[in-house]
Every structure is written in C-alpha cells, then in structure tokens.
Amino acid sequence: MTTSGLRAVRVAVLFCVCSSPASTQVISIRTVPIAQGDQFQIFPSHNLGMGSVSIALADSLLDPFVNPAKGARLGAARFVSAPTVYSLSERAGGGRSLPLAALARAGSWYGGLALALQQVEPSRAPGFDGGRFEAVPLPGGVAPPGIPAPDTRARGNEYLFAMVGKAVPSARLSLGASVLWSGLRALDGVDLLYAGSRRVEQRGHSVDARLGLLKEWANGRSLEGVLLHNRFAATHDVTFVELFWDPVLQRTAERARLEQNADRTNTWGLHLEYELPIGTSGWRVGWLGTANRLSHPKIPNYELANVPVLPRDPGRSSAYNLGIGLSKRRGPATFGVDAIFEPIRSYTWADAATPVTTSAGDTIAAGGKTVENRFRFANALVRMGVSRDVELQGLGKAVGLQLGLVVRSVRYRLAQQDNVQLTQRALETGWFEWTPTWGLSLRFPELEIRYRGRVTHGAGRPAAQSFPVIWGRDVAFAGGSILAAPSGPLNLTDVKTATHQISLSLPLP
Amino acid sequence: MTRHVRMLGLAALVLAAACDEMTPPEGLPPSLDAQLRRSLQVWNVLPIGAMPQQDPALVALGRALMFDKVLSGNRDIACATCHQPSEHAADGLSLAIGTGGTGLGPSRTLGPGRQFVPRNAPSLLNAGLGVFSVFWDGRISSFGPGPSGFTTPAGTALPSGLPNILAAQAMFPVTNRREMRGEPGDLDVFGNANELAQLGDSQWVEIWQAVMRRLLAIPEYDALFDAAFPGTPTSQLGFQHAATALAAFQMAALTKTGSPFDRYLARDDAALSAEAKRGALLFFGSFGSFGSPGTPARLTPCASCHNGPLLGDRDFANTGAPQLGPGVGAGAPLDLGRGEVVNNAFYRFAFRVTPLRNVELTAPYFHDGVYPTLEAVVRHYSDVVRALAEFDVSQLAPAVRDQYHGDPATLDSIVARLDFRVRTPLNLTDGEVADLVAFLKSLTDPAARDLGALVPTRVPSGLPVQE
Numbered sequence: 007m008t009t010s011g012l013r014a015v016r017v018a019v020l021f022c023v024c025s026s027p028a029s030t031q032v033i034s035i036r037t038v039p040i041a042q043g044d045q046f047q048i049f050p051s052h053n054l055g056m057g058s059v060s061i062a063l064a065d066s067l068l069d070p071f072v073n074p075a076k077g078a079r080l081g082a083a084r085f086v087s088a089p090t091v092y093s094l095s096e097r098a099g100g101g102r103s104l105p106l107a108a109l110a111r112a113g114s115w116y117g118g119l120a121l122a123l124q125q126v127e128p129s130r131a132p133g134f135d136g137g138r139f140e141a142v143p144l145p146g147g148v149a150p151p152g153i154p155a156p157d158t159r160a161r162g163n164e165y166l167f168a169m170v171g172k173a174v175p176s177a178r179l180s181l182g183a184s185v186l187w188s189g190l191r192a193l194d195g196v197d198l199l200y201a202g203s204r205r206v207e208q209r210g211h212s213v214d215a216r217l218g219l220l221k222e223w224a225n226g227r228s229l230e231g232v233l234l235h236n237r238f239a240a241t242h243d244v245t246f247v248e249l250f251w252d253p254v255l256q257r258t259a260e261r262a263r264l265e266q267n268a269d270r271t272n273t274w275g276l277h278l279e280y281e282l283p284i285g286t287s288g289w290r291v292g293w294l295g296t297a298n299r300l301s302h303p304k305i306p307n308y309e310l311a312n313v314p315v316l317p318r319d320p321g322r323s324s325a326y327n328l329g330i331g332l333s334k335r336r337g338p339a340t341f342g343v344d345a346i347f348e349p350i351r352s353y354t355w356a357d358a359a360t361p362v363t364t365s366a367g368d369t370i371a372a373g374g375k376t377v378e379n380r381f382r383f384a385n386a387l388v389r390m391g392v393s394r395d396v397e398l399q400g401l402g403k404a405v406g407l408q409l410g411l412v413v414r415s416v417r418y419r420l421a422q423q424d425n426v427q428l429t430q431r432a433l434e435t436g437w438f439e440w441t442p443t444w445g446l447s448l449r450f451p452e453l454e455i456r457y458r459g460r461v462t463h464g465a466g467r468p469a470a471q472s473f474p475v476i477w478g479r480d481v482a483f484a485g486g487s488i489l490a491a492p493s494g495p496l497n498l499t500d501v502k503t504a505t506h507q508i509s510l511s512l513p514l515p
Numbered sequence: 516m517t518r519h520v521r522m523l524g525l526a527a528l529v530l531a532a533a534c535d536e537m538t539p540p541e542g543l544p545p546s547l548d549a550q551l552r553r554s555l556q557v558w559n560v561l562p563i564g565a566m567p568q569q570d571p572a573l574v575a576l577g578r579a580l581m582f583d584k585v586l587s588g589n590r591d592i593a594c595a596t597c598h599q600p601s602e603h604a605a606d607g608l609s610l611a612i613g614t615g616g617t618g619l620g621p622s623r624t625l626g627p628g629r630q631f632v633p634r635n636a637p638s639l640l641n642a643g644l645g646v647f648s649v650f651w652d653g654r655i656s657s658f659g660p661g662p663s664g665f666t667t668p669a670g671t672a673l674p675s676g677l678p679n680i681l682a683a684q685a686m687f688p689v690t691n692r693r694e695m696r697g698e699p700g701d702l703d704v705f706g707n708a709n710e711l712a713q714l715g716d717s718q719w720v721e722i723w724q725a726v727m728r729r730l731l732a733i734p735e736y737d738a739l740f741d742a743a744f745p746g747t748p749t750s751q752l753g754f755q756h757a758a759t760a761l762a763a764f765q766m767a768a769l770t771k772t773g774s775p776f777d778r779y780l781a782r783d784d785a786a787l788s789a790e791a792k793r794g795a796l797l798f799f800g801s802f803g804s805f806g807s808p809g810t811p812a813r814l815t816p817c818a819s820c821h822n823g824p825l826l827g828d829r830d831f832a833n834t835g836a837p838q839l840g841p842g843v844g845a846g847a848p849l850d851l852g853r854g855e856v857v858n859n860a861f862y863r864f865a866f867r868v869t870p871l872r873n874v875e876l877t878a879p880y881f882h883d884g885v886y887p888t889l890e891a892v893v894r895h896y897s898d899v900v901r902a903l904a905e906f907d908v909s910q911l912a913p914a915v916r917d918q919y920h921g922d923p924a925t926l927d928s929i930v931a932r933l934d935f936r937v938r939t940p941l942n943l944t945d946g947e948v949a950d951l952v953a954f955l956k957s958l959t960d961p962a963a964r965d966l967g968a969l970v971p972t973r974v975p976s977g978l979p980v981q982e
Contacts, residue, residue, distance in 0.1 A: 249561050250563065250824075251564060251644065251825065252564045253566045253643065253644050253766075253770070254567050255645075256644070256679065257645065258559075258824065261564070360785060362785045364789070365789030376785075424546070426789065427789050428789075
C-alpha cells in the first residue's frame with residue numbers, strides 16, 4: 007500500500023487475529039490490509055530479528071511453545087522472559103506483554119509453565135486527537151442519558167501456558183503436549199471495526215491445545231508434527247450512538263443502542279515439517295506442510311459490514327501452506343530463508359433471520375442463505391535473515407547481530423452471490439506487506455539478553471469518522487478468526503506496526 | 516556469507532521500492548444496501564423515535580372533539596369529516612368540501628351555493644411527529660414571536676400554552692368559514708342561527724370562546740374537560756385546551772411509523788424489496804463511497820426536497836402542480852400558495868413539501884389533489900413542464916373538472932416560477948417509475964391501512980357521527 011493516506015477500499019474481510027505472524031501452524035487469513043498489532047507475539051523468539059525464519063533453522067526460544075515435542079531439546083532448566091511492546095504509528099494503538107516462563111527437564115521428562123500478562127490500549131483511529139468521541143453534552147454539561155462516555159482505559163489479557171513431554175532417547179523421538187489458555191478482554195483493533203461505536207466491551211477466551219512429535223535421526227534429519235485444536239470465543243458488547251427523530255423533543259436527538267455480538271471460531275490443524283542437512287556444507291533444507299480447517303459458528307456482526315438481513319453469519323475455511331526453507335551455518339554466521347505458499351478457500355454466508363422475499367418474488371426461508379461469499383486465496387510469504395555472532399575478545403562475552411525481512415503477499419478472488427437481489431459480484435485483489443526485522447544479542451556465560459525488533463509496513467487502520475456512522479455498514483469482517491462478508495467502502499489510513507522484544511534467558515539451578 | 520548479506524540487502528531494497536507501486540485492493544461495487552444507506556445518511560434520513568404515551572383523559576376528550584360536529588357553526592361537519600379514518604385521516608377528494616356538504620369521503624358533495632375548500636385536505640397521519648409547518652402554504656409554523664411561540668394568522672390573539680404545532684393548527688379550522696364556521700346567515704342543522712358565523716373573520720378570540728360555550732354547555736364535555744385538565748377551573752378553559760386534546764388524540768391514534776422503510780431504517784435490510792430499494796436509490800440518489808467527493812451518480816431530485824427524518828416538511832417548492840379550485844386570497848382564482856402568505860414572487864405557486872410516510876394511503880396528491888395515483892405523480896416529476904402542458908382533466912372527479920385552470924397564461928406563470936430542482940426532465944423509464952412507486956409504497960405502515968376502530972359510536976353532543 008502506498009502512503010497516500012485515506013483510501014477507500016471496498017472489500018470483504020476475513021482474517022484471523024489469534025495467531026502470531028510468525029506462526030505457520032495457524033494460518034492467518036486476511037482480506038483487507040488492516041494493521042494488526044503484534045498482540046500475539048507473546049513468547050520469546052530467537053529468530054525474530056532474522057525475519058522469523060523457521061523451516062530449516064531452529065528457534066531455540068520459540069520452538070517449545072510452538073511444538074511441545076521440541077521441548078526435548080532443552081539442555082537444562084531455564085527461566086525465560088520476553089517483555090514485548092508494540093505500537094502503531096499515528097497514535098493508533100499499542101500494547102505490552104510480560105511473559106514469564108520456566109522450562110525444566112527431569113530425566114526423559116520435560117515440561118514448562120508460562121504466564122503472560124498483557125495490556126492492550128484501546129484502538130484508535132489514526133491521528134485520533136482524543137476529542138472526537140466526547141459525549142455531546144446536554145445543557146448544563148450533562149451527558150445524554152444512557153450514552154456512556156468513551157472508554158479510554160487499557161484492558162488486560164492473561165495467558166497461561168503449560169507443556170509436558172517425554173523424550174525417548176533410544177528412538178530419538180519425543181512427544182509433547184501443550185495447552186495455551188488466553189483470557190481476553192482486549193483484541194487489538196476490534197473496537198475500530200464497529201464504526202461509530204462509543205464503547206466496545208470485549209470478553210472472551212481461547213484455548214489452544216497441541217500434541218507434538220519430533221523424530222530426529224543421527225544424520226541430522228528431523229521430522230516434526232503438530233496436531234492442534236484451537237477454540238476461540240468472544241463476546242462484544244457494543245454501544246453505538248445513533249441519531250433519531252425524537253417526537254418528544256421534536257428534533258433530532260442521540261440515543262444509545264446496545265448490540266451484543268458473538269465471535270466463535272474453531273480450528274483444527276495438522277502441521278508437518280521435515281528437514282535435513284545437505285552434505286557437510288552447513289546447508290540445511292526443510293519442507294513444511296500445514297492444513298487448517300476452520301469453522302465459524304458465529305461471526306460478529308461488525309458494524310462495517312453490509313450484508314442483507316443483518317447476518318449472523320457462519321462460515322468455514324480450509325487453509326493450507328506449503329513451504330521450503332534453506333539455512334546455512336558457517337562458524338558464527340547464520341543465514342536462512344523460507345518461502346511459503348498459502349492456498350486458502352473460505353466460504354461464508356449470511357443467514358436470513360426471517361423469511362426474505364427475493365427480487366424474483368421467491369422466498370428464502372428463515373435460516374436460508376441470503377448472501378454467499380467464496381474466497382480463493384493464493385498468498386505467499388517470504389522470510390529471510392542473517393545473523394552474525396562476534397566474540398568480544400577478553401571480555402568473556404559475545405554480541406550477536408541479526409537482520410531480516412518478511413514479505414507477505416495476499417492475493418485473493420471473491421465471488422459473491424446475493425440470493426436476495428439475485429446478483430453476482432466478483433473481486434480480485436491483493437496487497438503486499440513488508441517487515442524489516444533486526445536483532446542484537448548480548449551473550450554472557452551465565453545468561454543471554456536479546457533485543458529484537460520489527461516494523462510492518464503496508465497495512466492500515468480504519469480512519470476516524472467525522473460523524474456517527476449510522477448506516478455505514480459498508481465493509482464486512484468476519485471471524486474469530488474474524489470472518490468477513492462483503493462489501494462497501496472502508497477508509498484506511500496507513501500505519502506502521504513496530505514491535506520491540508527483549509528476551510532474557512537464565513539457567514535455573 | 517558476505518555474499519548472502521549483500522543479496523539480502525539488495526532484495527530488501529528492491530522490495531521496498533516495489534512496495535510503493537503496489538496497488539491497494541480494488542473494491543467490489545457497493546451493494547444496493549451500501550449505496551442506499553450511504554444516501555440515507557447524506558440526506559439525514561433518520562429513524563423515528565417512539566411517540567410518548569399521551570394522557571388517556573386528553574386522548575378521550577380529543578377523540579370526542581375530533582368526531583363531534585358541534586364544533587362547526589352549522590353543526591354539520593366535524594374535523595373527522597375531512598380527516599376520515601376510512602380515508603386514512605383525509606377525505607379522498609381533490610378539494611375538500613366543508614360545511615354544507617353531504618356525505619363522506621370521495622362521495623361527499625357540495626352543499627347548495629357552497630364552494631370547494633381551495634385545497635386538498637391533508638392527511639393527519641404522523642402530523643404529531645413535530646413538523647415545522649402546517650397547512651399547504653405553511654401559514655402556521657413552529658417559530659414565532661409572542662407568548663404562543665408559533666407563527667399563525669391569528670398573530671398575538673393566539674393564546675399561550677399550546678404544547679405543539681399540532682395543537683396550534685387545531686385552533687384554526689373552526690375559524691374558517693368554508694371549512695367549519697359557515698357563512699353569515701347560515702342556520703344550523705336544527706334551524707337555529709349559527710352564532711359562530713355571525714362573528715367577524717378577525718374575531719379569533721370571540722370565535723374560540725363561542726365554540727367553548729357550546730362545548731361546556733354539554734355536561735359530558737364538562738366532565739371530559741375536567742378529567743383532561745384537572746385543577747383548571749371551567750371558567751379558565753379555552754379552546755386551546757380543546758386544541759391540546761385534539762392534538763393528543765392525533766398523536767396517540769394517528770402516529771404510524773411502522774412501515775417497511777422504518778424497519779429498514781432500524782437496520783433490517785430485508786424489510787424492503789429489491790424493487791423498493793432500487794426506487795429508494797433513485798429517490799435519494801446514488802452517491803460515491805465514504806471519503807469520495809460524493810457526487811451523485813444518478814440523482815432524481817426527490818430527496819432534495821423530501822429529506823430529513825420526516826422525508827419533507829422543511830421546504831416549499833413550486834413543483835409545477837396543475838392549478839385547480841376557486842383560488843385563495845388576492846391570487847384567486849389561482850392559488851399562489853406560499854407566495855400568498857409571504858407576498859414574495861419567489862414563492863408563487865410554491866407549496867409545502869409534505870412528509871411522505873403513508874403517502875400511498877393519502878391520494879389524491881398535491882395541494883389541490885390533481886393526481887389520483889402515485890404513478891401519476893412520479894410521471895409528473897419525470898417531465899414537469901410537459902406534464903403540466905399535457906395535464907389530462909379526465910383523471911379528475913367530474914365535480915372539479917371545471918375548476919381546472921389550464922389556460923396558457925396560467926401555465927406560463929407556473930412554469931416561470933418552477934422550482935429549479937424540477938426544471939430538468941428526468942425522463943424516467945417505466946421500470947424506474949415502478950421502482951419509485953414501490954419505494955413510496957414501502958413507506959406505508961400496515962397499521963395505518965384500517966383506522967376504522969377510531970370512530971366512536973357516539974359523541975357527547977348526540978349529533979350523528981357518521982352519515
């Protein structure tokens with residue numbers, strides 16, 4: 007996306023919020039370049055500064071949290087923490103996380119516990135000056151009855167992670183299981199998807215359960231697999247302020263309208279990765295394949311949506327990725343590159359709440375499909391990075407430098423069938439995002455401190471509305487995993503998402 | 516490794532440069548609903564809030580007064596005669612027939628020696644929502660000097676304490692000779708002298724007092740007033756109290772805002788048929804997306820007048836309506852409308868832009884009821900000058916055909932002051948006409964179709980309620 011500021015795009019939206027951009031186990035689906043804060047970059051990552059390269063290059067910090075079987079690679083008990091802050095430019099929002107984790111091993115058994123506390127600021131329209139959403143006072147300075155003031159407080163989320171696994175050294179095999187429970191009161195950006203709302207109260211949770219397997223061979227080959235199930239459920243209590251003609255006052259007045267939306271998405275996933283060394287050259291090559299099956303029993307009725315019959319849309323998606331990665335270690339230097347292709351199919355529809363008469367005079371019964379959306383994605387992701395360790399002679403420590411780049415291409419086709427108007431529409435579109443990354447490590451004999459950073463360009467956030475959007479249900483999002491239905495204009499202002507993470511790893515006695 | 520780093524740096528530069536050329540997602544064409552809701556927002560079309568509960572005692576009094584002919588000088592016509600529940604609070608006539616007439620609704624006929632009321636009797640449906648002005652020429656409006664707070668023909672004679680414009684309006688039909696008061700020398704239905712008709716036209720206060728004397732002479736009305744205005748001594752009751760009760764009845768009984776269009780405004784996209792939505796988009800115009808300059812892609816001028824929460828009421832316009840009737844004031848036999856009130860040439864032949872909810876039920880249309888159907892009205896707007904020139908009198912009831920003023924001088928005079936918004940022909944297709952009519956019909960609250968339950972079996976005066 008260019009930096010031209012406001013831009014009207016008419017799109018349909020479909021994106022997952024509960025997945026870290028680095029994760030390939032849960033495939034992110036997006037149909038509009040909405041900037042997402044790095045809310046789910048909770049756990050420490052060694053390779054974050056190298057573009058989060060992961061296929062043919064191990065991430066010693068992140069791997070146990072992604073595949074519990076990889077906890078078997080732990081050499082000793084460690085305490086890990088990774089304070090992370092992210093912010094969006096144009097004062098559009100931000101957040102901070104503090105995870106604390108302990109990983110331990112006892113014989114062939116290993117395990118870990120982690121707790122993360124997170125604070126997410128209210129999402130704001132880019133350039134928000136803080137005054138736009140002030141309640142219109144009545145004479146005497148009193149807010150109109152029943153209309154709450156905007157909530158500007160940051161909200162907190164909690165994450166609990168537990169992992170247990172067992173290694174079978176004789177078979178060079180390990181098996182692990184993990185569960186991540188998230189208590190969510192703030193998903194970044196959700197409040198902006200209810201245009202014209204005064205306040206959005208979020209509450210929900212997600213559970214991500216994984217079974218992992220890791221098989222390693224003596225010649226350096228390895229095969230890993232992850233079976234995952236993710237359940238996401240959230241409720242949004244949205245307070246809109248709308249204008250109406252008041253027969254009592256006999257003039258236009260404001261009133262609050264409460265709307266409760268549920269957001270439910272369940273995901274099943276299977277992820278396989280295989281890697282092997284190429285001779286003794288230091289090169290390694292790896293392949294991955296992932297399949298996600300997402301069902302969306304309930305998609306929130308985002309106020310940007312515009313779907314006939316006020317949909318309570320269900321939907322389902324099938325997302326896959328296929329990737330290849332290369333890495334090379336040569337002394338203190340490391341290079342890695344991943345290339346991933348993501349074909350995705352998504353089908354969403356709008357249910358008729360009541361019988362609907364079509365333009366041909368037929369009737370769609372309650373529960374019938376009024377609008378059907380079929381998405382076909384062909385996304386691509388390229389990640390690459392280098393790192394170099396430098397021994398500080400005589401000081402007993404080393405410095406590590408990282409540099410990387412992530413480029414994501416999203417391209418999709420949408421075929422929309424409106425069964426009420428009996429019309430068909432098609433859209434083919436896409437965009438690029440690019441994310442430079444960097445990192446700096448200080449390695450002492452007894453501990454290691456890492457700083458990682460990245461900035462994502464190419465996405466935007468809905469612009470502030472200059473007046474209450476009463477009818478502006480122009481773009482549909484959907485998901486809980488957020489799912490989308492069509493269509494209408496959306497003003498996006500370019501924003502950059504900057505993330506900084508400092509991770510600390512200490513051996514435990 | 517150095518080579519790898521160089522390659523990575525080069526790739527980053529290439530990608531960074533390429534990103535500035537990347538194209539943002541192009542949009543789907545906006546759906547019909549997206550376009551329509553955008554247009555509704557542009558024209559400030561808002562949902563209507565709930566009408567507050569009216570005092571039942573006030574409503575009971577107002578209902579009795581609405582149907583009681585005792586308010587008329589000759590005791591032969593009630594408010595409801597021209598605002599018949601069976602005709603959706605109008606009379607179905609092109610030009611109303613006041614005192615002296617016989618019959619109800621479209622079959623009502625003039626009395627001997629009587630003239631038509633110069634204008635169509637507007638429906639009272641939704642009149643209590645808070646309109647800015649009433650009567651076709653807007654001679655009563657919500658903003659005015661003096662204690663009453665309204666601008667009316669009575670000036671400072673209008674008593675204070677009228678709660679709303681509907682109550683202010685209710686003060687005047689009893690003062691109008693042709694509508695309810697009668698002519699000097701009239702006898703009432705019992706052969707008694709009509710004392711109201713003997714008063715001068717500017718004796719507003721005396722007329723209202725005379726009507727109140729009639730009402731309070733009836734014990735049942737005395738009780739009804741006492742219940743509606745407890746604590747107000749009978750000696751202090753004025754016709755403004757009766758008008759207040761009439762307004763309360765209309766607000767309670769004739770507020771009908773449950774149309775499919777109202778449901779659409781309340782966020783039910785399925786409330787309107789596709790035909791009605793297309794018609795609405797023609798009516799309100801199709802604008803660009805949010806953030807775009809908003810130039811309408813296809814715009815009929817309907818919403819340039821019929822906009823806002825009530826779909827009208829904020830303007831006066833010369834829409835080129837054919838002239839029919841005996842005429843008003845100095846302009847007679849023509850009706851200069853607003854121009855007669857403000858004595859301003861700009862407003863010659865301009866009439867109030869009426870709110871449109873339930874318009875399907877309130878035929879015939881325009882200030883003089885010249886068009887019997889919505890389709891005829893829409894075709895009029897398709898090419899106003901041509902429609903005026905080619906007006907077909909056969910669509911009028913035989914009784915009013917000789918009231919039509921189709922001479923070239925009159926037509927030229929109307930066209931010369933034609934509102935700029937209707938000067939350019941729209942040349943609507945048959946399909947567009949049908950869509951517009953479908954939209955207009957979507958403004959009908961089903962509850963307004965049958966108002967028969969409002970008619971009381973009797974009224975306190977004992978006069979017949981329905982002939």
